[in-house]
Amino acid sequence: ETGVTQSPTHLIKTRGQQVTLRCSSQSGHNTVSWYQQALGQGPQFIFQYYREEENGRGNFPPRFSGLQFPNYSSELNVNALELDDSALYLCASSFDTSDRVRNEQFFGPGTRLTVL
Amino acid sequence: RKEVEQDPGPFNVPEGATVAFNCTYSNSASQSFFWYRQDCRKEPKLLMSVYSSGNEDGRFTAQLNRASQYISLLIRDSKLSDSATYLCVVPRPTFGDGTTLTVKP
Numbered sequence: 001e002t003g004v005t006q007s008p009t010h011l012i013k014t015r016g017q018q019v020t021l022r023c024s025s026q027s028g029h030n031t032v033s034w035y036q037q038a039l040g041q042g043p044q045f046i047f048q049y050y051r052e053e054e055n056g057r058g059n060f061p062p063r064f065s066g067l068q069f070p071n072y073s074s075e076l077n078v079n080a081l082e083l084d085d086s087a088l089y090l091c092a093s094s095f096d097t098s099d100r101v102r103n104e105q106f107f108g109p110g111t112r113l114t115v116l
Numbered sequence: 117r118k119e120v121e122q123d124p125g126p127f128n129v130p131e132g133a134t135v136a137f138n139c140t141y142s143n144s145a146s147q148s149f150f151w152y153r154q155d156c157r158k159e160p161k162l163l164m165s166v167y168s169s170g171n172e173d174g175r176f177t178a179q180l181n182r183a184s185q186y187i188s189l190l191i192r193d194s195k196l197s198d199s200a201t202y203l204c205v206v207p208r209p210t211f212g213d214g215t216t217l218t219v220k221p
Contacts, residue, residue: 105209107160107161
């Protein structure tokens with residue numbers, strides 16, 4: 001086990017609703033990245049938080065937002081849900097340094113979101 | 117062109133076979149590379165890191181060719197338990213869409 005946990009494991013929402021997904025990073029890690037994985041595709045990078053600040057963002061609209069807390073846990077918020085937001089949402093934690101060395105990431109089990 | 121491209125497969129091989137996957141990347145400034153393994157409906161798990169020309173761990177060998185901008189993963193003596201999707205990762209991080217391997221008895 002990686003020590004990265006996510007909640008909830010499954011979630012069903014309807015179009016237009018808002019959702020908050022949570023991630024607890026592995027002890028000692030200071031960076032959390034969020035990914036969206038649709039069936040048959042690799043994880044798509046949403047954004048990354050390093051020491052509570054956003055440190056890079058993928059090609060996702062502003063209705064995808066996030067937070068990282070002082071204990072390095074993190075939230076992903078998605079507003080105005082659309083059907084295409086149905087996917088597995090993965091969070092990954094790592095220990096990065098100030099020179100932004102990209103170290104190995106360890107994934108949580110994911111949250112499977114279904115939008116009806 | 118995608119930032120990271122992989123042959124999606126599927127690769128269907130018999131037990132004991134040697135199989136190789138390639139992954140090409142577009143960012144020539146990338147310094148670190150990773151191979152992850154993902155089982156069906158599970159999260160990706162780190163398989164190997166590649167920081168220099170290559171890395172070997174038991175039956176698994178990863179090689180990096182910076183001039184041609186590709187990394188490869190070689191699996192020797194395939195086991196049934198190696199059946200999974202193998203994801204190539206190039207930071208920012210960017211994941212390839214994965215190569216599916218099925219090892220048959």
